[in-house]
Amino acid sequence: MKTAVFSARRYDKTMLTRANAQAGHELRFLEERLSATSAPLAAGCEAVCVFVNDTVDAEVLAILAAQGTRLVATRSTGYNQIDTAAAERLGMAVVRVTDYSPHSVAEFAVGLLLAVNRKIARASVRTREGNFDLDGLMGFDLHGKTVGVIGTGKIGTIFARIMAGFGCTVLGYDRYPSAAFDTIGSYVPVEQLLASSDVVSLHCPLTEETHHIVNAEALARAKRGAILVNTSRGGLVDTNAAIEALKTGQLGGLAIDVYEQEASLFFQDLSSTIICDDVIQRLVSFPNVIVTGHQAFFTEEAVGQIMQTTIDSISAFERGVALVNRVPPPTA
Secondary structure: OEEEEOOOOHHHHHHHHHHOOOOOOEEEEOOOOOOOOOHHHHOOOOEEEEOOOOOEOHHHHHHHHHOOOOEEEEOOOOOOOEOHHHHHHOOOEEEOOOOOOHHHHHHHHHHHHHHHHOOHHHHHHHHHOOOOOOOOOOOOOOOOOEEEEEOOOHHHHHHHHHHHHOOOEEEEEOOOOOHHHHOOOEEOOHHHHHHHOOEEEEOOOOOOOOOOOEOHHHHHHOOOOEEEEEOOOHHHEOHHHHHHHHHHOOEEEEEEOOOOOHHHOOOOOOOOOOOOOHHHHHHHOOOOEEEOOOOOOOOHHHHHHHHHHHHHHHHHHHHOOOOOOEOOOOOO
16 A cells, blocks of 8 residues: 655654565655645555644645545554544544553653753763762652642553652542552642642643643642653643743743644754754753653654554555544544
8 A cells, every 4th residue: 555654764764664564565755744735745645654743734634635645644642733524524534553652651751850850961961071060960859759640541650650669649630530540649630739749740632621731820830849741742831831930940840852843843953953943942941951852752662563553554444444543533
């Protein structure tokens, strides 16, 4: 089955080709992000394979459909970049990766927390320059602290379990409580979670309801000096509000692997260019902020499973069998 793979990096090519060895689909790898401008590159392809920062809105889907594309497969669990209502109207199926190693993201979230709390990145830069002074590197014990987890699905629950292992009290908030989380921590209203937590970690999908779930009002209610960790979706956090909270000390630290405007930055080398995004430049200027480029999922186990699931979905569509990873059409 002819498939155009957008936003394809070297690791995508390697891992997707490996997963495709038995299936034998014709993969057309494209480094370009999918947009109305690049959509014609998929001409003649029955399927397109996209990633989190591709634009798959109604305009793009209409172009793809006119060219014969009938399947959109995203190499991610989240699918907020896809206009699923438009896809439904155009008779296009949308599939995602419903499950991959949740440990990859949960473990990375813990790593970010440790790095920002214990100033590990700053310490590493200092020692490379021969500076072994400890001034400015003091953190706090996680043992005995309260950690709030917003979003208690598989990833959030694993993160909670790890933090419980550190000796933390774990609080959770989710509209859909998990029995697994109940064995680890306690569910509380989000207002109580924010007010009580020394650390808040976000593990929920980006929806209209969760957009800017951490905004100026939420940050004002939070415990002063708390650390915020986000490895889920950039739009969960009002970045400008977070900057203001960092400036006043209301927010004690910020560790993010995702960013609201990441589409124009992430997954590319911009080290030799002038970055015009003033917000990200302001963020990375804070000594108590760590920003990474959407790499929490990036382990051999997770990426391998993502690619295999994607190929399996394309194969199922080609054979005309049930798509177990199909995104359900939106309800009216």
